Amino acid sequence: MYPSLSVIFFTTASGAGYGLLALLGILAPFGVLPADPLFGLVALALALGAITAGLLSSLFHLGQRQRAWRAFSQWRSSWLSREGVAAVATYLPAALFGIGWVFLGTVSKAAGLLAALGAVATVFCTSMIYRSLKPVPRWHNRWVVPNYLALALMSGTLWLVLVLQIFGARPLPAATVPAVIVLAAVLKLAYWRFVDAAPATSTAGSATGLGSMGTVRLFEAPHTSENYLLKEMGFSIARKHAARLRRIAMVLGFGLPFLLSFVPFVAPGGPAVAAAFVAAVLGTVGVFIERWLFFAEARHAVTLYYGASAV
Amino acid sequence: MTGLPAEPSAKRLGLVIDLDICVGCHACAVNCKEWNTGGVAAPLTDLAPYGADPDGVWFNRVHTYEVGEGATGRTVHFPRSCLHCAQPACVTVCPTGASFKRDEDGIVLVDEDLCIGCKLCSWACPYGAREFDEDAGVMKKCTLCIDRIYNETFDPEDRVPACVATCPASARHFGDLGDPDSAVSRLVAEREGFDLMAEMGYAPTNKYLPPRPRRQGAGCTGAPARLAPAAAATPGGLLGWLDRLLSQ
Numbered sequence: 001m002y003p004s005l006s007v008i009f010f011t012t013a014s015g016a017g018y019g020l021l022a023l024l025g026i027l028a029p030f031g032v033l034p035a036d037p038l039f040g041l042v043a044l045a046l047a048l049g050a051i052t053a054g055l056l057s058s059l060f061h062l063g064q065r066q067r068a069w070r071a072f073s074q075w076r077s078s079w080l081s082r083e084g085v086a087a088v089a090t091y092l093p094a095a096l097f098g099i100g101w102v103f104l105g106t107v108s109k110a111a112g113l114l115a116a117l118g119a120v121a122t123v124f125c126t127s128m129i130y131r132s133l134k135p136v137p138r139w140h141n142r143w144v145v146p147n148y149l150a151l152a153l154m155s156g157t158l159w160l161v162l163v164l165q166i167f168g169a170r171p172l173p174a175a176t177v178p179a180v181i182v183l184a185a186v187l188k189l190a191y192w193r194f195v196d197a198a199p200a201t202s203t204a205g206s207a208t209g210l211g212s213m214g215t216v217r218l219f220e221a222p223h224t225s226e227n228y229l230l231k232e233m234g235f236s237i238a239r240k241h242a243a244r245l246r247r248i249a250m251v252l253g254f255g256l257p258f259l260l261s262f263v264p265f266v267a268p269g270g271p272a273v274a275a276a277f278v279a280a281v282l283g284t285v286g287v288f289i290e291r292w293l294f295f296a297e298a299r300h301a302v303t304l305y306y307g308a309s310a311v
Numbered sequence: 312m313t314g315l316p317a318e319p320s321a322k323r324l325g326l327v328i329d330l331d332i333c334v335g336c337h338a339c340a341v342n343c344k345e346w347n348t349g350g351v352a353a354p355l356t357d358l359a360p361y362g363a364d365p366d367g368v369w370f371n372r373v374h375t376y377e378v379g380e381g382a383t384g385r386t387v388h389f390p391r392s393c394l395h396c397a398q399p400a401c402v403t404v405c406p407t408g409a410s411f412k413r414d415e416d417g418i419v420l421v422d423e424d425l426c427i428g429c430k431l432c433s434w435a436c437p438y439g440a441r442e443f444d445e446d447a448g449v450m451k452k453c454t455l456c457i458d459r460i461y462n463e464t465f466d467p468e469d470r471v472p473a474c475v476a477t478c479p480a481s482a483r484h485f486g487d488l489g490d491p492d493s494a495v496s497r498l499v500a501e502r503e504g505f506d507l508m509a510e511m512g513y514a515p516t517n518k519y520l521p522p523r524p525r526r527q528g529a530g531c532t533g534a535p536a537r538l539a540p541a542a543a544a545t546p547g548g549l550l551g552w553l554d555r556l557l558s559q
Binding site: 223 | 314315330335337340363364365366367368369372373374375376377378379380383384385386387389391400402403404405406407408409425426427428429430431433434435436437438439442443444445447448449450505506507508509510511512519521522
């Protein structure tokens, strides 16, 4: 599948933003985070800024942006529509939560939990868009939803740690951050392990219905140059770098942030702030690479008509 | 609405494509392009049509495959277009309601005025039936020539999709696959027509007929395999006298 930058940026940025928003909505009302209005302003601005930047980026994927509002109408059948509804609906409790925290000095439990619920629901809907697509077996499996949720939680956690460090606030309980990173890494590895070993869902034989007559090989393509189907669904450029990119994503996105999460315990203050910043950036870059691979490595069933033997 | 009709329609219009007969001439693809670039989904935009890498929207594409090995291997021409599935995920994933399946005859269409060009329907289709028109910013697909099949200004025999009308080998058939007694349904039953990628669960309406088994030896016509020499007849009369005279 073509790794469209607008979609990859959207899922990475809004994933981190929703992860952060969910953590703020759950942790702040229970006093785990500082009640300081300035902390609330900075943390919520970061979360909602990332969410909004991601959502705006997703519009660039559309052929007719001015009609984007129509995407809120088909929530009864479409996960994409549900994602849109959930994304917009989450702004309401998030705004109330923010107004209460920043301007009125009350951290509302109800608004916070509703914002967190909306954030989780939105990331869940995003993951279900991919999870529900049968023609892409690397997306249509049980590992996709936990991966999206865990990666949003991880990147949100890394950004929350950074804001806590900047404010010199009490850090999250020890082992929380490394545990979240390990959880996300284990789920990502499990996803890769699963998709590498999964048997083919469809073959050129089943796509053409000619499999019972012998192996089916493309003799002549219908057209001489690439068409939309091959550009969008037949993307395979740089797939040969997949193994190396997986290792890079693992080291940058999970390995280094894991190690950096221990810095506050040995060198609090300046080094801890720097470590938190580097961890947040690296974690996000790692998720970005992982998301690129999620698209670039996915094979679509239509390629069976164009010479692929199995997907 | 992108919800599917609650009850599957009794009438299910579609195509039956005979892979035994198709000669791979691409006439169906060309006539499809010709008709639809002036029809409801017009234009079917071409990008760089005279350049080195022409690209454009087509609703019908003809692939050619080699199947099997050696002496039993054969070439199969394979036209591919929208199958107007009974369970079309391209419709249910649509966030705007632009994609829909008609209640009355099961045809799957795109309302281009509602489409936002998110391309998700093309991801949801395993058959590659939907193509994005970069110029128009919307998705386009086979309409089963809805502007021909119900067109009362046409003679009844012309009220068939352009691909069917033009096929010089009669490899394409159009009809109601929801009616078990229709000509197309009988053809499917008789020739053991099949679904493409049935494992996806999309329940395509269009069916494909398999190539017939190929004969490996000569057929038996009842005539002797070798001609016996004709019996040496001896003519009589004047010719017989001449024959005897010249034979001396």
